[in-house]
Amino acid sequence: MSFAEQFRDSGPTWLAGARRAALDHFIATGFPTKKNEDWHFTSPAAIAEVDWLPLRDPSGQVQPDDLAQFTLGLDAPRLVFVNGRYTAALSSLAGLPARVRVLDLAGHWSDAAVEKWLTKLATPTRDAFTALNTAFAVDGAIVHVGADTVLETPIHLLYVTDSEAAKGATHPRTLIVADRHAVATVIESYVSIGDATYFTNAVTEIQVADGAKVDHYRIERESDRAYHVGTTEVRQGRDSRYQSFSFATGGALARVNLYTVLGGEGGETLMHGLYMLDGTQHIDHQTRIEHAAPHCASREVYKGIMDDASHGVFNGKVYVQPEAQKTDGKQTNNNVLLSETAQADTKPQLEIFADDVKCTHGATVGRLDEVALFYLRSRGIDLEQARTLLTYAFAADVLERIDQPEVRKALEALTLERFVGGGAELVAAA
Amino acid sequence: MLDIRDLHATVGEKEILRGISLSVGAGEIHAIMGPNGSGKSTLAQVLAGHPAYEVTGGTVTYDGEDLFAMDPEERAQKGLFLAFQYPVEIPGVSNAYFLRAAYNAIRKSKGLGEIDPLEFLDYVEERLRLVDMDPDMLSRSVNAGFSGGEKKRNEILQMAVLEPRLAVLDETDSGLDIDALRVVSDGVNKLRRPDNATIVVTHYQRLLNYIVPDFVHVLVNGRIVQSGGKELALELEAHGYAGVAA
Numbered sequence: 001m002s003f004a005e006q007f008r009d010s011g012p013t014w015l016a017g018a019r020r021a022a023l024d025h026f027i028a029t030g031f032p033t034k035k036n037e038d039w040h041f042t043s044p045a046a047i048a049e050v051d052w053l054p055l056r057d058p059s060g061q062v063q064p065d066d067l068a069q070f071t072l073g074l075d076a077p078r079l080v081f082v083n084g085r086y087t088a089a090l091s092s093l094a095g096l097p098a099r100v101r102v103l104d105l106a107g108h109w110s111d112a113a114v115e116k117w118l119t120k121l122a123t124p125t126r127d128a129f130t131a132l133n134t135a136f137a138v139d140g141a142i143v144h145v146g147a148d149t150v151l152e153t154p155i156h157l158l159y160v161t162d163s164e165a166a167k168g169a170t171h172p173r174t175l176i177v178a179d180r181h182a183v184a185t186v187i188e189s190y191v192s193i194g195d196a197t198y199f200t201n202a203v204t205e206i207q208v209a210d211g212a213k214v215d216h217y218r219i220e221r222e223s224d225r226a227y228h229v230g231t232t233e234v235r236q237g238r239d240s241r242y243q244s245f246s247f248a249t250g251g252a253l254a255r256v257n258l259y260t261v262l263g264g265e266g267g268e269t270l271m272h273g274l275y276m277l278d279g280t281q282h283i284d285h286q287t288r289i290e291h292a293a294p295h296c297a298s299r300e301v302y303k304g305i306m307d308d309a310s311h312g313v314f315n316g317k318v319y320v321q322p323e324a325q326k327t328d329g330k331q332t333n334n335n336v337l338l339s340e341t342a343q344a345d346t347k348p349q350l351e352i353f354a355d356d357v358k359c360t361h362g363a364t365v366g367r368l369d370e371v372a373l374f375y376l377r378s379r380g381i382d383l384e385q386a387r388t389l390l391t392y393a394f395a396a397d398v399l400e401r402i403d404q405p406e407v408r409k410a411l412e413a414l415t416l417e418r419f420v421g422g423g424a425e426l427v428a429a430a
Numbered sequence: 431m432l433d434i435r436d437l438h439a440t441v442g443e444k445e446i447l448r449g450i451s452l453s454v455g456a457g458e459i460h461a462i463m464g465p466n467g468s469g470k471s472t473l474a475q476v477l478a479g480h481p482a483y484e485v486t487g488g489t490v491t492y493d494g495e496d497l498f499a500m501d502p503e504e505r506a507q508k509g510l511f512l513a514f515q516y517p518v519e520i521p522g523v524s525n526a527y528f529l530r531a532a533y534n535a536i537r538k539s540k541g542l543g544e545i546d547p548l549e550f551l552d553y554v555e556e557r558l559r560l561v562d563m564d565p566d567m568l569s570r571s572v573n574a575g576f577s578g579g580e581k582k583r584n585e586i587l588q589m590a591v592l593e594p595r596l597a598v599l600d601e602t603d604s605g606l607d608i609d610a611l612r613v614v615s616d617g618v619n620k621l622r623r624p625d626n627a628t629i630v631v632t633h634y635q636r637l638l639n640y641i642v643p644d645f646v647h648v649l650v651n652g653r654i655v656q657s658g659g660k661e662l663a664l665e666l667e668a669h670g671y672a673g674v675a676a
Contacts, residue, residue: 393522
C-alpha cells in the first residue's frame with residue numbers, strides 16, 4: 001500500500017492542510033538517496049524498501065514492570081507511549097507544578113499551543129522524513145512550561161515499542177514549549193522490548209523563549225533490528241539556553257538530526273552526544289547550529305565508539321549569519337574504532353558569513369591509545385580490562401557533561417554495562 | 431633476580447641496545463647512567479615490555495623465568511615495576527580506581543580475592559603519606575592536568591601501593607625541584623627491602639645523592655662501557671661522559 005493510499009485526513013483544519021502539504025511534498029520527492037548531500041554517508045534505502053504498516057491503533061503488551069529498565073532511576077512525571085500510542089495506565093503525571101502542562105497529542109490537536117507551534121518549527125516540507133511524520137503522526141507529547149515557571153523534576157517521554165510493532169511504523173510527534181524565563185528538563189527515550197524490526201520516525205519541536213532554559217536528553221535504544229529517524233528542531237530566543245545530550249546505541253540504522261536556530265542575542269547552545277555501535281549498526285548524527293543573532297555561544301562535543309563492522313557518522317554544521325557578530329562557537333567530534341572493520345565518518349563544517357566571530361572545530365578518528373594501554377598493562381591490568389577502561393574513559397569524558405545527576409548516573413551505568421558487563425562499579429573520576 | 435645477557439633491541443630499523451649484560455641481585459640498587467640517546471630509557475621500556483621496541487637478540491631472565499615470554503601485565507603481576515619517564519594521562523579514569531584495579535589485578539594473579547574498597551582506601555591513604563601527596567589527587571583522573579612533579583610522585587605512589595620486587599625508575603628525577611626530589615627519594619628508600627631491588631636510570635648524578643646505588647653502570651651507544659661502585663657516579667659528574675665514551 002502506497003503512502004498516498006495510507007493517508008487519512010485528520011485533525012483540525014490547519015493540521016489537515018499541513019498534512020496534505022507534507023504528503024504532496026513526500027510524493028514529489030520520495031525518500032532521499034546517497035546522492036543527497038545530507039545522506040552522503042548513510043543510505044536510507046533499507047527504510048525505503050519496506051512497506052511499513054502505519055501503527056495507528058493502541059497495541060502492545062507492555063507491563064509496568066517492563067519499564068523499570070528504561071526509567072533511568074528517575075521518580076519523575078512520565079508519559080509512556082506503546083507502539084506509538086499514549087498509554088495512560090503506564091504513565092504518571094503526579095507532582096506537576098502549576099503552569100506546567102504535559103499532555104498526549106492525540107487528545108489535544110486543537111490545543112492553542114499546538115496550533116501556535118506545531119509544524120511551525122519543523123515545517124511540513126523540511127525533508128522527506130519530517131513530511132512523512134507530519135502526514136502520518138497520530139500521537140505524541142506536549143510539554144508546555146509557562147512563563148517564569150521553574151520545573152524542578154525532569155519530564156520523561158518514553159516511547160516504547162514491543163514485538164507487536166513488527167513491520168510497523170510509528171511517527172511520534174513531540175512539542176516542547178518553554179515560555180519566557182521558564183526552566184525545564186525533558187527526556188525523550190526511544191526504547192524497545194524484544195527485537196522486532198520496525199520503523200520509528202520521530203519529530204520533536206522545541207520552542208525556547210527569551211530567557212528560557214531547556215535541557216533536552218534524547219536516548220535512542222531501539223531494537224538492534226529497528227530503523228530510527230529522529231529530527232529535532234529548536235528555536236531559541238534572546239538570552240535563552242538550550243542544552244542537549246544525545247545518547248544513541250540502538251537500531252540497525254539510526255539517523256538523529258538536531259537543528260537549532262539562535263534567533264536572539266545572548267543565546268547559548270550546548271550539544272553533546274555519545275554514540276556506541278557494534279555488530280553491523282549504522283548510526284548517523286547530523287547537527288546544525290545556526291547563529292542568526294549577535295553575541296551567541298555554542299559548544300558541541302560528540303563522541304563515537306565503533307566496534308565490529310559498525311559505522312558511525314557525524315555531520316555537524318555551525319552556520320553563522322552575517323548579522324551574528326561576536327559569535328563564539330566550538331565544535332568537536334572524536335571517534336574511536338575498536339576493530340579493524342569498524343568505520344567512522346566525520347564532517348564538521350563551519351560556514352561563517354560574519355567577520356567578527358570566534359569559531360573553531362575539530363574532529364578525530366583513532367584507535368585506543370597504545371601508550372595508555374601499555375601504561376595500564378605495566379601496572380598488572382590485563383589487555384582486555386585495559387581496553388575496557390580506556391574505552392569507558394573515552395566515553396566518560398562526554399558523559400561528565402550531563403548536568404542532571406540521575407540521568408548522568410544512568411547513562412554511565414548503561415555505558416559501563418556495554419563495555420564492562422553488568423554490576424561494575426563506576427570508574428570515572430569524581 | 432634479574433639477569434640480562436647480550437641484549438639487543440631496535441625501534442623501527444634502528445638498533446638502540448647493542449649487547450647489554452647486567453645482573454641484579456635481591457637487595458641491590460643499580461644506577462644506569464649515560465648521555466642522551468645512549469639507550470637508558472630503551473632498556474627500561476624493553477624490560478617492562480613496551481610494544482614499540484623489538485628485542486632482536488639476547489635473553490633476560492627474571493626470577494629464573496624468561497622475561498620476554500611474559501606479557502607486560504604478567505611482568506607487573508610478578509613484581510616488575512617501571513616508573514615512567516613520561517607518565518601517561520588517562521582522562522576519565524580516576525587515580526583511585528586505577529590504583530585499585532592494578533592492586534586487584536596483582537592480587538588476582540596470586541590467587542587472592544579483591545580487596546574491600548574501604549580497606550583499600552585506608553591502605554592508599556597511608557601510602558600517600560609516603561610521597562607526601564594530597565588525598566584529593568585520588569579522585570582526579572590519572573595524571574590528567576598533573577604538573578611534572580605530581581606525575582613523578584604519582585609514579586612513586588603506584589610503586590608504594592604495588593610494592594614491586596624489582597622497580598625500574600626511568601629518569602624519575604627529571605623535572606623535579608629539589609624538595610620534590612627529596613620526597614620522591616625518601617619514598618623509594620623507605621620502600622627498600624632485602625628482598626627487592628631497584629634500577630635507577632638517570633642522566634645526572636644528583637638523584638644518587640639521595641638514592642645511593644650499590645653499582646653504577648655507564649651506558650654509551652647501546653652498550654655498558656664501564657661499571658663500578660657509587661664513586662663512579664661522582665667521577666662522571668666531574669669529568670662528563672666524554673671520558674668514558676671510548
